[in-house]
Amino acid sequence: MDLLLNELHNLISEGSKVQSHTYQAIIGEYCYKQEFECWKSNILTVFNHFRLENTVYYKVIAQIQEDAIDNTIVEMVLNQLKGLITQVEKGFVLPNTSSCVATLVDLENIFNKFARVARQLRTRHDGRETLTIRDEYDVQDLLHSLLLLHFDDVRAEEWTPSYAGGCERMDFLLKDLQTVIEVKKTRDSMTPKKLGEELIVDIEKYKTHPDCKQLYCFVYDPEFNLGNPASIQKDLEEAHKGFVNVFIRPEM
Secondary structure (H helix, E strand, O other): OHHHHHHHHHHHHHHHHHHHOEEEEOOEEEEOHHHHHHHHHHHHHHHHHOOOOOOHHHHHHHOOOOOOOEHHHHHHHHHHHHHHHHHHHHOOOOOOOOOOOOOHHHHHHHHHHHHHHHHHHOOOHHHOOOOOOOOHHHHHHHHHHHHOOOOOOEEEOOEOOOEOOEOOEOOEEEHHHOEEEEEEEOOOOOOHHHHHHHHHHHHHHHOOOOOOOEEEEEEEOOOOOOOOHHHHHHHHHHHOOOOEEEEEEOOO
């Protein structure tokens, strides 16, 4: 039950961010469609994992059409989540906790601790062989192993729809969360500008994938080759609100 309550509070925090990112139209104030879609997808994923599909809260939120979302609808969803929290705390709604609940919180935790895990792997008893991260493929291999700790359905290198005359491959797809993960590792010749250009191409490519409602770009920069990674993250996330999340790790 505590795990469910924690997830619900995280969803409310996420919804507050959605609510704060609005634009003015002639007849009202609206939220960005992709940002709301990602939030709604996260809500339904949590509900499904805890077997809450038959609750009125699930049905109300699932029926929302995402063509034009104004602040009134966002506020209604927030109230639904708050109402569910009250019902769970009182014991009127009992979640099914027989299965592990994996969410984007777990994904972000993996990104944040990836560098620590990579460092620990270099320390082996009697100097035994280990995984040394030399290139992007090594990053993918270790990340894939860590993802399997939380996610049952991790699809590596799913084909994307045709883009710019050809088919491309993605690094990982978490189908249950409708989330794609793109992996990069910096190198001596990679400048912030070059990284930004590569990620822009990836972003446009993944927008065409039917299972990609949000894209996580994980950039492993162990030598701190990027002078100002915060600017890259800010520029890309603001240009693609609600669709792109950039994690450049480790942080300086």
